Amino acid sequence: MTTSTANPQQETVRAILDHHERLGRTMADHTLTIARAVDQLAAPYDRRDKLTAFCTDEIIPHAEAEERTLYKAAEEIPEARLLLRAMLREHVVLREKVAELAAARTPAEAVGAATAVNALFQSHLEKENDLILPALVDAGVDLGALLDGMHEILGEGTASGDDGHQCTCGGHDAHPGVPGATAELADGELDVRVLAHGQRHQQIFATFEALGSGEGFVLVNDHDPKPLYYQFASQYPGEFTWDYQEAGPEVWKVRIARP
Numbered sequence: 001m002t003t004s005t006a007n008p009q010q011e012t013v014r015a016i017l018d019h020h021e022r023l024g025r026t027m028a029d030h031t032l033t034i035a036r037a038v039d040q041l042a043a044p045y046d047r048r049d050k051l052t053a054f055c056t057d058e059i060i061p062h063a064e065a066e067e068r069t070l071y072k073a074a075e076e077i078p079e080a081r082l083l084l085r086a087m088l089r090e091h092v093v094l095r096e097k098v099a100e101l102a103a104a105r106t107p108a109e110a111v112g113a114a115t116a117v118n119a120l121f122q123s124h125l126e127k128e129n130d131l132i133l134p135a136l137v138d139a140g141v142d143l144g145a146l147l148d149g150m151h152e153i154l155g156e157g158t159a160s161g162d163d164g165h166q167c168t169c170g171g172h173d174a175h176p177g178v179p180g181a182t183a184e185l186a187d188g189e190l191d192v193r194v195l196a197h198g199q200r201h202q203q204i205f206a207t208f209e210a211l212g213s214g215e216g217f218v219l220v221n222d223h224d225p226k227p228l229y230y231q232f233a234s235q236y237p238g239e240f241t242w243d244y245q246e247a248g249p250e251v252w253k254v255r256i257a258r259p
Helices: 008-039 045-068 070-073 078-102 107-138 198-207 224-237
Strands: 189-191 217-221 242-247 254-255
Touching: 008 045, 008 107, 008 224, 045 078, 045 107, 070 078, 070 107, 078 107, 189 198, 198 217, 198 224, 224 242
Parallel strands: 189 217
Antiparallel strands: 217 254, 242 254
């Protein structure tokens, strides 16, 4: 039997760092897909919209949650106050850059705006990881108590399948699946609606990993698999495409492919 030597404070710090890594990698992947679309003389606007939605749905709420918790606690640390002013200003600039991205009307504007958002956010994460978090830990701030239940900072609660892939899709209670069911590719579609949620990601990732260059399949699901997109972006940055073909309310179809 093995036991963990990590204390609750260390576990909370690790959860924050892991969430930061996921956000950073997803941001970088979105930016890369925009640049690649332009390089291939394709319109980048659907990819621009995906990055804008990611920023609006995840990055901005993440920043606002930090201001209410981590930053507020850091205000009590004298040596961190000047840094905090700069970090808060970066949140303002980040919102402005996201607005510029949403308003981009040419391929060059889309690439430039996406690159600016990505560069600012990656630099911002580094300062949080390397300066703000250590200052809070050194000051004895109980991060677990401060951030209890705050998925915007700690990441979503997860349920994992046997393969270790984390399921954060939601809808588990409404669509539990059929125990013991299997799913196979049929006519280019992978219908996972019959699978229990703990099995879905295992099958989806196995199907993707078996693809060759230029190959793909259509995922058929009973709820929006948007969180799965972020997991793909984290694990396969720049190695996949994601295109909605049907968006609810009962059935969602997404073509997932290798470039």
